[in-house]
Amino acid sequence: MKILVCVTSVPDTTTKISFTDNNTKLNRAGVQYITGPYDDYALSRAVELKEQHGGTVTVLNVGEADTEPVIRKCLAIGADDAIRVNADPTDAFFVAEQIAAIARENAYDLILMGRESIDYNGGQVHGIVGEMLGLPSISPVMKLDIEGSKARITREIEGGKDELEATLPLVLGCQEPIAEWKIPNMRGIMSARTKPLKVVEPAGNDTLTKVAGYELPPPRGAVRMIPAEEAETLISLLRTEAKVL
Amino acid sequence: MISEIEENQDLIVRTVRDFATRHIEPFVREWDEKQYFPLEVMQQLGQLGLLGVLVPEAYGGAGLGYREYVGVIAEISRVDGSIGLSVAAHNSLCTNHILLFGNEDQKQRFLPQLASGEFIGAWGLTEPNTGSDAGNMRTTATRDGTHWILNGSKNFITHGKSGHVAVVIARTADPNTSHNATAFIVERGTPGFSAGKKEDKLGMRASETAEMIFQDCRIPDANRLGEVGDGFIQSLKVLDGGRISIAALSLGIAQGAFGHALRYAQERQQFGQAIARFQAIGFKLADLATEIEAARLLTYQAADLKDAGKAVTREAAMAKLFASEVAVKAANEAVQIFGGYGFTKDFPVEKYYRDAKLCTIGEGTSEIQRLVISRQLLK
Numbered sequence: 001m002k003i004l005v006c007v008t009s010v011p012d013t014t015t016k017i018s019f020t021d022n023n024t025k026l027n028r029a030g031v032q033y034i035t036g037p038y039d040d041y042a043l044s045r046a047v048e049l050k051e052q053h054g055g056t057v058t059v060l061n062v063g064e065a066d067t068e069p070v071i072r073k074c075l076a077i078g079a080d081d082a083i084r085v086n087a088d089p090t091d092a093f094f095v096a097e098q099i100a101a102i103a104r105e106n107a108y109d110l111i112l113m114g115r116e117s118i119d120y121n122g123g124q125v126h127g128i129v130g131e132m133l134g135l136p137s138i139s140p141v142m143k144l145d146i147e148g149s150k151a152r153i154t155r156e157i158e159g160g161k162d163e164l165e166a167t168l169p170l171v172l173g174c175q176e177p178i179a180e181w182k183i184p185n186m187r188g189i190m191s192a193r194t195k196p197l198k199v200v201e202p203a204g205n206d207t208l209t210k211v212a213g214y215e216l217p218p219p220r221g222a223v224r225m226i227p228a229e230e231a232e233t234l235i236s237l238l239r240t241e242a243k244v245l
Numbered sequence: 246m247i248s249e250i251e252e253n254q255d256l257i258v259r260t261v262r263d264f265a266t267r268h269i270e271p272f273v274r275e276w277d278e279k280q281y282f283p284l285e286v287m288q289q290l291g292q293l294g295l296l297g298v299l300v301p302e303a304y305g306g307a308g309l310g311y312r313e314y315v316g317v318i319a320e321i322s323r324v325d326g327s328i329g330l331s332v333a334a335h336n337s338l339c340t341n342h343i344l345l346f347g348n349e350d351q352k353q354r355f356l357p358q359l360a361s362g363e364f365i366g367a368w369g370l371t372e373p374n375t376g377s378d379a380g381n382m383r384t385t386a387t388r389d390g391t392h393w394i395l396n397g398s399k400n401f402i403t404h405g406k407s408g409h410v411a412v413v414i415a416r417t418a419d420p421n422t423s424h425n426a427t428a429f430i431v432e433r434g435t436p437g438f439s440a441g442k443k444e445d446k447l448g449m450r451a452s453e454t455a456e457m458i459f460q461d462c463r464i465p466d467a468n469r470l471g472e473v474g475d476g477f478i479q480s481l482k483v484l485d486g487g488r489i490s491i492a493a494l495s496l497g498i499a500q501g502a503f504g505h506a507l508r509y510a511q512e513r514q515q516f517g518q519a520i521a522r523f524q525a526i527g528f529k530l531a532d533l534a535t536e537i538e539a540a541r542l543l544t545y546q547a548a549d550l551k552d553a554g555k556a557v558t559r560e561a562a563m564a565k566l567f568a569s570e571v572a573v574k575a576a577n578e579a580v581q582i583f584g585g586y587g588f589t590k591d592f593p594v595e596k597y598y599r600d601a602k603l604c605t606i607g608e609g610t611s612e613i614q615r616l617v618i619s620r621q622l623l624k
Contacts, residue, residue, distance in 0.1 A: 073256055183264050186294030186307030189256050193249065 001055035001146065002106065003046045006099050006113035006125070007074055008036035008089070009067035013118065023213045026119075035070050037181075038114025042172075044179035045144055046112055047078035053146060056080045058106075062089040062098045068197065075192035076184035082195070087202040091209045094202075096128035101203035103133055108169060110151075115140035115173035126173035136166055139173025250312075257309075258316045264293060265324040273325045276451035277596055280443075282331070283451065284365065284407055290332060291362015295321075298336050300344055305357035311486070311548035315493040319544075322497025323504070326600035327451035329497055330607075333490035334403035334452075335359070339366025342412040342428065342483045346471040351430060355410055367408030369399035369457050370480050376401075377613050379414075380477060384459060386415035386427060391466050393417075393429060395459035398441065401607075405455030406440035409433050413457070414476040424474030429464050437462030448599030485558050487608045488565035489551060492544040495568035495604040499537045499575040502597035506530070506579035509586075526582060533575050540568035559621035566614035569604035576601040 011017070012032040020027045035043070046057045059074040059082040061067050071082045085098040103111055111133075116123035123139070130137025142161070143154035151170055155162040184192070226234045238245045268286060276283060290296055298314045300306020307313075314336065322329025340359045343351055358364035375381050384397025395415055399405070411431045418425035431438055441456030471479055507530060510521035520526045543564040550557045576597040580587035587594045605611045 069252055069255060072252065073259070076256060076260075181267075183267075183293060184256075184260050185292065186257065186298070186309060187302070189253065189260065190308065192256075193253065 001049065001053050001110065002108045003049065003055065003057045003110045003112060004060055004099075004103060004106070004108040005039070005043045005046045005057060005074070005079065006060045006111065006129075007039040007043065007070065008114065008117040008119070009033045009061060009063050009070040010036045010117055010119040013037070017216065019214050019216075023215065024211050026214075033067070033070055035073060036114045036117045036119075038116060038118070038173075038175050040114075040181050041176055041178050042112040042114055042174035043074055043077060043079065044182045045174060046110070047182060048179055049110075049144075049146060050078070055109075058083060058108075060085070060099060060102055062087055062095045062202075064088060071197060072192050073184060075195045075197070076188040077182045078184075078188065080195065082197045084197065084199045085202050086199050090207045092122045092124040093128060093208045094204075094206060096125045096132060097204050097206055098202055099125065099129050100132035102200075103129070110146075110168060111135075111171045112174055113172075115175045123173070126171050130171040133171065135169055135171050137171035137173070138164060138166065140175040141172045142175060142178055144172065144174070144178055254313060254316055257313050258320050260293070261295065261317050261320040262323075264290070265321055265328075269321070269328055270324050273451075273593070273596070274590065276325075276327070278450075278590075280445065280450045282404075282407060282453035283328070286328065287331060287335070287365055288362040290328075291360070294360070295332060296335055296362045296365075297340060297356065297360020299341060300356050300360045304344075304352055304360060306360040310552040311489055312545065312552055315489065315496075315544055315548045318490055318493035319497035319500065322494045323501040325451060326494060326498045326501075326597070326603070327449045329494045330449050330452040330603065331403060333487075333494050334368065335366045337487045337490040338368030338403075338483060339408070339410065339412050341486055342368060342470065342479065343430065345482065346428065346475075346479050347430075350467065351470065355430065359410065364409035365404050365407055367402050367404040367411035367457065368483075369402050369405070369411055369413040371399060371401050373398065373400050377610060379480070380425070381420055382414065382416050382426065384413070384415045386417050386429060386464070388417075389463070392463045393427075393466065393469065395429065395431070395437070395462040395464060397459055399457045400441070401444065401454055402457050404453055405457045406443055407453055411438075411457060412470065413459070414480055415459075417473055417476070424477070426476035426480075427473050428470040428476040428479055430468040430470060431459075431462065431464055432468075435462055435464065447602065448596070449603045450599075484608060485561050486551065488561040488614070489544065489547045489557070491604055491608045492540070492547065492561070492564035492568040495565070495572035495601070496537070496540050496544050498597055498601050498604065499533075499540060499568070499572040502572075502576040502579035502594055502601070503530075503533050503537055505592075505594050505597075506533070506575075506582040509592075510582055520582070529578050529582065533571075533578055536571045537575060540564070540571040543567050559618055562609070562614045562617040562621070565609065566611055566618065569601075570611060572597075572601040572604045 012034050018027040050057050057079045059079040062085040089095045126137045126139050140156050145152045149168050153164040294307035297306030302308040318333050386393040386395050414428050417427040437460045439458050441458045444454040511519050513520045547560040547564040579594040580598050586592045
């Protein structure tokens, strides 16, 4: 089984966000990058499926050279090789176009990725990739098992779960609890250095969206402590101020 | 462009941080209060390759150097010094003694299990009456044909109770003679070998410290490490590396305490502003950051020298002395910056305060480090 796992390199979840260039770009100074947490789930499940069924896991990232530490970590976790499309991942369409171009050259049985990146949280790439390749795309996938050429999938839907069966190849957006995050071991880290990481130039340059500006959400207000014996005040504030009752 | 070594080091450190955040941090307080030694976490660390960091891959280890090892110990200790101490003692004392002085058979028999975490290692030099004065130890090993008979006790031994295998240094000749000690590998379950009291400690409470007792304990000569009489010299060499370990442990504790203090100082508002904005606190933070950086540089210098195969006695002692004193100071100042909250168990810094003190005592007190350094200077 040939699995492609698409990963994003995103700011660590504890990053303090600020912007530059007239609020059109993220201020990258001092930001620590990590693998997208949902992509980590996809990768972990891919490695497990490889252990069960054999095959290969290839990691794909659309990003500039500074994303390579994130890619190396994916190799350390158990991917066999990696491809980096040497470009700034400007928007979902552009990224999907790159993934589709790589997928057309290689017959992957599964194309896995996180249900969304945690930087811009678009959640569109898997859908666009599926459309471009003419393959079913399903998201968010919480459970994935493979039997022969069939995939058994549990997808989260509003208020419940959807049990699906589909024939490979497929494009899937993944989330917990599809697998437990894997932490690379020291041998994995050492062997990651010698695993192939191919750098390719982007297939097209179709950026369909442009950022006009970012705005931070308003800062959280201070906590107000209301003594337990003043429950009536609390209820009144929830009614009149918070307007949640 | 960062070098491959730096990228690798960074990945190792981030991996250990991920593990510590998920599998250690949530339990720090519980383990500390209950004095619980989490054997299961040690085994997970073994699976990650962190219990055989310096052991070559041929013996099932990670095959890394001291530079990476320092990163591992410091990163664990940043979250929990107790676990850092256990990992350090396992790697650099027991495992390293067998790696440095074991014969091929001994390495094959013990290193793979130690590196994988299947075996937890202990190392016994200290005795109730001989701490710094290890040359006067009372535990004896007497030859009996193809065996040795051990009698005596060792105390303050990390993993003295739960350890599956221990390296024990015993006297094999008269006291006050040179070359009077020999090292042996003792497996748990050997008749005559038992664990004594588990210590109830001020800090490092999730790291098990216990007494090991030997009563007519018969050890095959095949478990003797190196030549008869070389035990003390071997121990000093093991401790040269061990001091880098404790320097790394100290560095991690200092960084952990400082990290909490820095965050708190930026969040805590008094007189209408964050307390970090007051010079009294800002200068404390500046001094600590500077001293921690100096401790880091000394520790990595010793690690790099060790990796280059150079003598490190002086540099390892300097790193251990300085980093441990910085750890105590950083933890002390962190409690001060937290004020009243710092004195409570609901906030993390009091634990660093208790843990840090071990660093100026274990594996050679600050006074012994000064002795080692001064002797090196006056050579």
